[in-house]
Amino acid sequence: MPKLLLANEPLVRIAVFLGILFAMAAWEVAAPRRRQEIPRLLRWTNNLGLVVIDTILVRLTFPIVAVGLALLAEERGWGLLNVFGVPTWLAFVASVIALDLAIYLQHVMFHAVPALWRLHRMHHADLEFDVTTGLRFHPIEIVLSMGIKIAVVAALGPPAVAVLVFEVLLNATAMFNHSNVRIPQGMDRILRWIVVTPDMHRIHHSIHPSETNSNFGFNLPWWDKLLGTYRPQPKEGHDSMTIGIEQFRTGRDLWLDRMLIQPLRGPASGYPINRGGDAK
Numbered sequence: 001m002p003k004l005l006l007a008n009e010p011l012v013r014i015a016v017f018l019g020i021l022f023a024m025a026a027w028e029v030a031a032p033r034r035r036q037e038i039p040r041l042l043r044w045t046n047n048l049g050l051v052v053i054d055t056i057l058v059r060l061t062f063p064i065v066a067v068g069l070a071l072l073a074e075e076r077g078w079g080l081l082n083v084f085g086v087p088t089w090l091a092f093v094a095s096v097i098a099l100d101l102a103i104y105l106q107h108v109m110f111h112a113v114p115a116l117w118r119l120h121r122m123h124h125a126d127l128e129f130d131v132t133t134g135l136r137f138h139p140i141e142i143v144l145s146m147g148i149k150i151a152v153v154a155a156l157g158p159p160a161v162a163v164l165v166f167e168v169l170l171n172a173t174a175m176f177n178h179s180n181v182r183i184p185q186g187m188d189r190i191l192r193w194i195v196v197t198p199d200m201h202r203i204h205h206s207i208h209p210s211e212t213n214s215n216f217g218f219n220l221p222w223w224d225k226l227l228g229t230y231r232p233q234p235k236e237g238h239d240s241m242t243i244g245i246e247q248f249r250t251g252r253d254l255w256l257d258r259m260l261i262q263p264l265r266g267p268a269s270g271y272p273i274n275r276g277g278d279a280k
């Protein structure tokens, strides 16, 4: 099974990506959580255009990506899990959890350091919250993330299949938890034990800095609860809360060219975590 997955890596990635994208889009039409004011065509074409740029850039800038490095590390015995010869099943579980913790910590860091916030705030400047928001990341943030992931893989030595499963899972859960879908409250409460739900992550896209700086998890909901960044509900409620940040609130700001130069525009504003809380 792991060999089959690895041999068909591009196919697995694209099938899960398109499958979840279409499934969530259909779910958003069938049972939307919030009324959307901005035409889907504008946001979707620009957000998906960014996915194409991000994908090409990663392929061009990295001679070896995370899965490839994990394969090499397995072969050569590099990294903690390979050095200690941890049983494969245990290494698999530990790797998926450790990679998720690394992504959580990286996300907190992108909110804490003003220069990194300039890159990450483009993800937050989307004025609606739906499946394509989960794919809207600045190319430089994508490249930095890949660099961090490669460093984690080199140090940890995870099984290559764990890296692939983690990346595919993260892509799927990011699309799921940014979706504008209505999930019954009881179901949401149960799901929150194992996965970040759209209602949990929407709070992270609130205009209020205190809410933006909470619920950093993308995949497992445990880190926010364990490390003190969890917020169960938005103060203004899911229907009336404002999505986005205070800067970049025009329709023109949603265009691809503006998204790309956004890190250079305006001040880093009051959102970075270490600038103190908001009074609002």
Ligand SMILES: [Zn+2]
Pocket: 107, 111, 120, 124, 204
């Ligand atoms: Zn964020």
